[in-house]
Amino acid sequence: MTSPRLAIIVPCFNEQEVLPDTLRVLGDLRARMIAMNLISSESYLLFVDDCSSDATWEMVRRANSSDKSVRGISLMANAGQQPAMICGLEIASDDADCAVTIDADLQDDPEAIIEMVKKFVGGADIVYGVRARRDSDTWFKRTSAHLFYRIQRAMGVKVLYDHSEFRLMSRRAINMLKRYDERNMFLRGVVQSLGLPYDIVYFTRNPRLAGETKYNFSKLLALSIDGVTSFTSRPMRMIFALGIIIVFLDIIVGIWALTSYLTHRTVTGWTSLILSVWLLGGLILMSLGVVGEYIGKIFLEVKHRPRFHVREYLK
Numbered sequence: 114m115t116s117p118r119l120a121i122i123v124p125c126f127n128e129q130e131v132l133p134d135t136l137r138v139l140g141d142l143r144a145r146m147i148a149m150n151l152i153s154s155e156s157y158l159l160f161v162d163d164c165s166s167d168a169t170w171e172m173v174r175r176a177n178s179s180d181k182s183v184r185g186i187s188l189m190a191n192a193g194q195q196p197a198m199i200c201g202l203e204i205a206s207d208d209a210d211c212a213v214t215i216d217a218d219l220q221d222d223p224e225a226i227i228e229m230v231k232k233f234v235g236g237a238d239i240v241y242g243v244r245a246r247r248d249s250d251t252w253f254k255r256t257s258a259h260l261f262y263r264i265q266r267a268m269g270v271k272v273l274y275d276h277s278e279f280r281l282m283s284r285r286a287i288n289m290l291k292r293y294d295e296r297n298m299f300l301r302g303v304v305q306s307l308g309l310p311y312d313i314v315y316f317t318r319n320p321r322l323a324g325e326t327k328y329n330f331s332k333l334l335a336l337s338i339d340g341v342t343s344f345t346s347r348p349m350r351m352i353f354a355l356g357i358i359i360v361f362l363d364i365i366v367g368i369w370a371l372t373s374y375l376t377h378r379t380v381t382g383w384t385s386l387i388l389s390v391w392l393l394g395g396l397i398l399m400s401l402g403v404v405g406e407y408i409g410k411i412f413l414e415v416k417h418r419p420r421f422h423v424r425e426y427l428k
């Protein structure tokens with residue numbers, strides 16, 4: 114078998130501080146892998162600029178004009194990391210045999226790509242990069258990330274612990290992914306549900322080379338809510354179960370109230386009345402919130418909006 118053509122896809126959002134290093138490190142890695150005969154010389158880097166407001170796109174353009182193994186896509190509007198990656202994957206599937214997605218900050222060790230490609234050549238359609246350790250992350254990031262995985266699991270979503278978006282996918286896997294037309298795509302979950310042969314590569318996560326994280330708390334929260342609501346309706350079922358329990362409690366309370374009334378032991382139950390009104394009000398609001406989350410999803414899905422629009426593709 115001839116060596117596969119690899120595309121390394123890098124979503125970038127305001128990454129001017131780190132991009133020169135990223136270009137150098139990934140370019141060097143590509144050259145070494147070609148020298149090792151592991152990938153074909155037609156392999157390339159594909160930078161997806163998620164509508165950065167800094168010099169990111171200028172840098173990609175400059176790199177592309179001097180080196181055709183660096184390609185760039187610029188998106189019209191900030192679509193987010195996942196849509197940017199999906200855009201890159203879709204375009205790479207036109208001519209690459211396999212594609213690796215990696216963050217621009219190189220927190221995920223690029224050297225692991227060598228191992229990933231070896232496993233792809235060995236027959237795996239998907240190779241997940243899994244963090245062996247995450248000491249470099251802050252306590253908050255670590256704890257919130259683990260909580261994130263745990264909640265996902267408890268809700269019945271299949272997720273791999275300590276795997277984010279650093280993975281290799283074969284063209285076959287990407288083509289299968291392309292058939293998922295949903296807007297709220299939770300990529301890791303969908304990829305795992307494809308059912309293709311997979312493997313795992315462990316790596317150490319480094320601190321960000323430069324610049325700052327592009328994920329704030331609200332973006333992270335949105336991602337984890339997406340992860341649950343686009344895969345399972347278990348939260349709704351939990352609310353339903355809670356409803357049943359409340360109804361049973363109501364029957365007991367009702368019997369107690371009725372016997373109190375019949376035996377003339379009624380009290381001016383203002384406090385308990387107010388308490389139950391608040392409790393029920395809270396529960397109703399909670400249920401509405403959950404239902405609303407799903408209706409919001411349906412709303413977005415039926416609109417069938419395109420996930421991104423490409424402004425320019427430098428080949």
Ligand code: UDP
Binds near residue numbers: 126215220327328
């Ligand atoms: N990113 C993006 N669009 C966004 C936010 C982030 O393309 O709206 C990219 C970002 O440039 C980086 C990757 O997604 O390459 C991961 O972001 P970051 O490293 O800031 O996240 P963290 O590692 O802190 O979770």
Ligand code: MG
Binds near residue numbers: 216218220321326
């Ligand atoms: Mg990062």
